[in-house]
Amino acid sequence: MSSVYAGFGAVKLDANRQAGAMMGFVLYDYWRSSAAYRVRIALNLKELIYESRPVHLVRDGGEQHGAEYQAINPQRLVPSLLDGERVITQSLAIMEYLDETHPETPLLPADARGRARVRALAMTVASDAHPIGNLRVLQYLQSQLNVDELQRAEWSRYWIGISFNALEAMLSQNAATGRFCHGEVPGMADACLVPQFYNALRWKLSLDKYPTVKRIYHECMTLEAFQRAAPEVQPDAPEASS
Numbered sequence: 545m546s547s548v549y550a551g552f553g554a555v556k557l558d559a560n561r562q563a564g565a566m567m568g569f570v571l572y573d574y575w576r577s578s579a580a581y582r583v584r585i586a587l588n589l590k591e592l593i594y595e596s597r598p599v600h601l602v603r604d605g606g607e608q609h610g611a612e613y614q615a616i617n618p619q620r621l622v623p624s625l626l627d628g629e630r631v632i633t634q635s636l637a638i639m640e641y642l643d644e645t646h647p648e649t650p651l652l653p654a655d656a657r658g659r660a661r662v663r664a665l666a667m668t669v670a671s672d673a674h675p676i677g678n679l680r681v682l683q684y685l686q687s688q689l690n691v692d693e694l695q696r697a698e699w700s701r702y703w704i705g706i707s708f709n710a711l712e713a714m715l716s717q718n719a720a721t722g723r724f725c726h727g728e729v730p731g732m733a734d735a736c737l738v739p740q741f742y743n744a745l746r747w748k749l750s751l752d753k754y755p756t757v758k759r760i761y762h763e764c765m766t767l768e769a770f771q772r773a774a775p776e777v778q779p780d781a782p783e784a785s786s
């Protein structure tokens with residue numbers, strides 16, 4: 545059920561990264577979870593080795609609701625990161641934790657103003673947009689409010705569109721935007737943007753209105769760290785999706 549990501553090929557791990565690997569990161573993961581996708585990107589950007597432990601969010605009513613996983617994360621959401629004995633939940637908190645404990649290849653800028661901007665971009669996705677389209681929300685719409693499949697897809701597109709309207713303005717109207725969301729290196733905001741873009745593609749949102757968001761997504765996807773984090777190449781992804 546689990547697999548170890550050690551596929552760095554010719555990349556030689558330095559002492560800091562070897563320490564991270566030896567401390568034993570375990571990521572409770574699901575191939576299609578965009579919150580877990582953010583953390584996979586962050587781990588890959590920092591070249592930290594981790595063991596992926598998939599939690600199937602749909603099968604048998606969802607493994608996240610089982611007692612075993614609830615003991616790890618009472619919120620019954622993925623991701624959760626185990627760092628040795630410690631459990632860390634919430635993708636943004638996990639990324640900040642990784643940044644503080646493994647500062648090489650920072651996910652946040654060095655200056656306070658830059659950090660505030662990157663966090664604002666990340667939270668536009670992670671705090672405001674993503675929760676509305678989460679699995680449990682869509683399941684509630686279906687089972688309790690009888691919202692049909694087409695309407696649920698419309699719901700998802702609508703709320704992703706709202707967040708992309710904001711992201712497009714925040715990115716296109718700010719000189720700090722570069723090749724990536726903030727400057728010339730990818731970071732936490734990119735780790736949130738890319739999975740949300742994947743969701744937009746999944747729900748067939750028209751992306752013409754978001755040229756900057758689209759450009760940054762494609763920039764990110766030229767990088768191995770993002771490619772290796774993509775849902776369709778995860779060990780628990782169904783065959784048909786790869």
Ligand SMILES: N[C@@H](CCC(=O)N[C@@H](CS)C(=O)NCC(=O)O)C(=O)O
Nearest residue numbers: 577578579621622623634635679680
């Ligand atoms: N704010 C949380 C969100 C986590 C979250 O919503 N995860 C989703 C997958 S993307 C999940 O586990 N959903 C399970 C469910 O809805 O039952 C984070 O950033 O980690």
